[in-house]
Amino acid sequence: MGEVNELPYWLALRRAGLGTTSFALLIAKFGSIAEAWNAPAGDLKAAGIDEPYVRSVARVKAAFDADEELGKLERAGARALTWRDADYPQRLREIPQSPPVLVVRGNAGPEFPQAVAVVGTRSVTPYGRQATETFCAALAELGVAIISGLARGVDAIAHRVALEHGTPTVAVLAGGVDQVYPRENAGLAERIAEHGCLVSEYPLGTPARRDFFPRRNRILSGLARAVLVVEAGEGSGALHTANWAFEQGRDVFAVPGSIFSLQSAGTNQLIRENTAKLVARPEQLAEELNLLQTGAQLPLPGGTAxxxxxxxxxxxxxxxxxxxxxxxxxxxxxxxxxxxxxxxxxxxxxxxxxxxxxxxxxxxxxxx
Structure with missing residues (x-):
């Protein structure tokens, strides 16, 4: 008898809403996700799965079709990686609350030897735009992949600069990789998939939700070796990413902004609280990340300026x-x-x- 393909059951349990803790409990109890999928409700409860999730698993089982689930991935041009896959990103294995399943659509990634997450406000100022372009262009010239979240503002600028300079870029979504949000960035998402990838912990067809954004930020920072916050107001989602990065042991950097600008209140706060190191020039960031050889100069973007x-x-x-x-x-x-x-x-x-x-x-x- 051939080996059971467990992937559909990983996807099904994600559709039922099970997350990191639940998957860990099931593997500890049953040894495999296929065994857990076939276990009766009482055994799931005995494994430590909460009653609402046990009921959710039962609802998903009633309508689940393994072949159809795999067919959806194929039609979307996507693949799914689980904890059991050798291609699952090593950096994500190391973080708390690592996603049990990662859905990926694109031609490269999601993990790169050198990768920096660049995040910031949706309401970007001219200062924030120029700072994002300057730092991302310099990182791209050094061969560093750019990770961001495909949101309006700093995220979209970071992705575009990466594409313009020929460096890979990864967009971490707060919904399925076939549910791009905001819709205005759908064209940008397709370009990212050609030269990098779209990534999500959510199954195909899952629309973005407000409460998904803070959780996806742990993946955004987890895929990177460092996080750069360019411009962020108080309460910005970019600050959540910085806090995740800090907890994950990643380096956090922030571009200082005007004391009169609301969009820089969060970045200045990160610097004041020593959560982030101040970087005012790309050279400083490159030096902090040991991207320059001793005595080397940062290459000028495009080589013409x-x-x-x-x-x-x-x-x-x-x-x-x-x-x-x-x-x-x-x-x-x-x-x-x-x-x-x-x-x-x-x-x-x-x-x-x-x-x-x-x-x-x-x-x-x-x-x-």
Whole structure:
């Protein structure tokens, strides 16, 4: 008698809502998921499975078709990895609450030797956009895969930059890999699948739900060796990812933002609480992750830009024109420019990232 293909039963039990703890209990009790699937309800209870899940398993059993479940995967161009598979990502094996089943759709991944998760706010500012593009382009030039969550804002920018620079990217979804959310990113999802992959712990056909997003963040951070938070307000989902990463023993980094910007309140808090290390330039992140050889320089994205060219392009910037006469306090710049303090602060932060200005004192800036 041939070996039983257990995969359909792993998928079925996920459809019944069983998670990490329940799967561990079933394997400990029955030795295999196939044996657990065929066990009577009383034995499931004896294994420690809660009554609501026992009833849920019974409902799924009544309508379950193993061949149809495998057919859904094939039609979607997806595959499923379980704890028992050699291809299951090693990094996820090591984290608490590792997903028992991982559904993957795409041509590469989900695990890469060098991978950084890049997360942040959906309501990204021009500062956050430029910072995301700058850091992700630099990581891509170093051959680092970009992990993110396909959300609006920072996530989508991170994926796009990875694709533009030819580095793999992985999108971790809060629903089935055939249920892209938001729908506006469906085209982006297809491009990601061509050059990386879409990943989810949820069965095909599962729509994204609000309570799924915080849980998927542990997978997002788990697949990466480090997490970079670019821009995040208080209560942002990106902060959940940072906290998961911290618990998983991953390095957490944050790009500092303006004290006047609500979108940077969370990142600044991470830095203040020592949950994240401050990185103001891609070189600092590369050095922290030992991505540069001793004495090496970070390759410039695209290989065509140069500091001199960047300075020349910025010569018409009104802030640089004002600072050409000497250091100025931010309040003086705000008055001279007639612009909101948050806008001026964000512009200064961008110029500082580009190496065009430096802090000459508390809230005082000068030409670098």
């Amino acid at each position: 140069s500091p001199a060219a960047g300075a020349a392009a910025a010569s018409d910037d009104p802030i640089l024109q004002l600072l050409a006469a000497g250091p100025l306090h931010i309040d003086e710049l705000v008055r001279a420019l007639g612009r909101p303090a948050a806008e001026v602060s964000g512009a200064l932060a961008l110029l500082e990232i580009d190496g065009l200005v430096r802090q000459a004192g508390p809230m005082t800036y000068a030409i670098a």
